[in-house]
Amino acid sequence: MTNSSQPLRGCRVVVTRNAEGNSRLRERLEAHGAEVLSLPLICIRHEVDADRAEEIFTDFGGYEWLVFTSRNGVEHFFREFLDRFQDIRALGMVRIAALGPGTADALSPFFLRPDLVPPEATGESLCEALGQEQTVDNLKILLITGNQNREDLEKGLWEARAIVDKLQVYRTDPQDLSGVEEAAEFRRKGADALIFASSSAVRAFGEQATHLQLEDGARMPALCSFGPQTSERMRAGGIPVHVEAGDPGIEGMVTALVGWFANKNEGNER
Numbered sequence: 001m002t003n004s005s006q007p008l009r010g011c012r013v014v015v016t017r018n019a020e021g022n023s024r025l026r027e028r029l030e031a032h033g034a035e036v037l038s039l040p041l042i043c044i045r046h047e048v049d050a051d052r053a054e055e056i057f058t059d060f061g062g063y064e065w066l067v068f069t070s071r072n073g074v075e076h077f078f079r080e081f082l083d084r085f086q087d088i089r090a091l092g093m094v095r096i097a098a099l100g101p102g103t104a105d106a107l108s109p110f111f112l113r114p115d116l117v118p119p120e121a122t123g124e125s126l127c128e129a130l131g132q133e134q135t136v137d138n139l140k141i142l143l144i145t146g147n148q149n150r151e152d153l154e155k156g157l158w159e160a161r162a163i164v165d166k167l168q169v170y171r172t173d174p175q176d177l178s179g180v181e182e183a184a185e186f187r188r189k190g191a192d193a194l195i196f197a198s199s200s201a202v203r204a205f206g207e208q209a210t211h212l213q214l215e216d217g218a219r220m221p222a223l224c225s226f227g228p229q230t231s232e233r234m235r236a237g238g239i240p241v242h243v244e245a246g247d248p249g250i251e252g253m254v255t256a257l258v259g260w261f262a263n264k265n266e267g268n269e270r
Helices: 019-031 050-058 071-085 101-105 123-133 152-159 181-189 199-207 228-236 250-269
Strands: 012-015 035-038 042-046 065-068 095-098 140-146 163-174 193-196 222-225
Touching (some): 019 035, 019 250, 035 181, 042 071, 050 071, 065 071, 071 140, 071 163, 095 123, 101 250, 123 152, 140 152, 152 163, 193 199, 193 250, 222 228
Parallel strands (some): 012 035, 012 193, 065 095, 065 140, 140 163, 193 222
Antiparallel strands (some): 042 163
């Protein structure tokens, strides 16, 4: 029977976020009793075109909306912004949109709250929510991205006749898992669940498949997604989605995982 205070006790969970993101997710999973194996499939690094940043920051006061699509975008944008301006008040009157609760939470260390968080963490939902907020036609928007961001949000904003500038502030690259002990441990033992937090992690999983092939007797994990965009990328790559966070982000993922294992255990007890 599952311990109600630690409903994931006895469950082995693999988290594939970059090292910083893994630490937050690991903490929440371990609080629920899970055994956690950190296996980052991607690495994130700061990357900004200096000339492009100079152009954008020189005319920053002209933007009406600042749009963030990820926690990494928030953190790396403000690293660049505060290095230049040294004062968060230099944001002026720009309004802020965040794609999902995890992205919104990343604004808290800067004492900021988003003006808009769409009901779903998708580009389509954000475009619709922005259109309900005000007329998008000729609205000047700065979109903060990484090198692997989906183009549906930018495309949707352009189709709504917004004026969109884009600033890439970070880069996502796959990790090389050859010779990595955590990868060898996963191959030997497997896991009860493996969590994908982003489309880039799904892509890296496919690229590193030869280093993640389970050995005979290893547990086959339930494959888990942080939200609809990650799930879409999984299905496109032929990867089944067993668990999807109803509320994209760490808490939503943990809640979905607890519910999934509770239902599984209940079925086994019948």
